[in-house]
Amino acid sequence: MAHTNWTKQELVAYILLYVAHSDLKETQQEHDYILSRVDKETYKHIKTEFESDNDYQSITKIVDAVNTESTYSDHPDALFADIKLMAFADGRMDQMEHAIYNSLKRILS
Template identity: 80%
Template sequence: MAITNWTKQELVAYILLFVAHSDLKESKKEHEYILSRVDEATYKHIKTEFDADNDYQSITKIVEAVNTNTAYRNNPEALFADIKLMAFADGHMDQIEHMIYNILKKILS
């Protein structure tokens, strides 16, 4: 697996895509929320990478990237705030999104 040297924007985009797709679909509101956090070029680039990855690869990349990104490693609360806002982007956090939030919090803490 390639080492992720993502920028903070790319990491945010990937994590938000992972949460958005936890229920196997990305709603229009979730898509809009992601684009409110990252620019369109970053979104398209990371979406292509995300679509090619399986769940194991996604989790591995997220853990590796968070561990190497000092902005989130030193301030995990900001990361979890982004994840929670993504989960609520379509108005509610469903059970799968809640489970993914808890799993990411456990893995990344």
């Protein structure tokens, strides 16, 4: 499993990018939502990393990071609230975003 040394902000950015790109595009509303949760430098750094990862690497990194981040491993509801808000950032949760939300909930719970 890939080991990440992400801060909580980097983890949030990566997960939100993963959800935003579940339908293969990041809308302006999704972009704005991510920037409302993390600073611009964190976003840029994590987006570069995210774009070089495939789906397997992304999921592996997310699982590893959530398991090492006590805030989320002990209280996953906060994480899922962020994921759900991200999915609805553009006004609706499409089928792919819903599938990703359910998959992450199953994997991380």
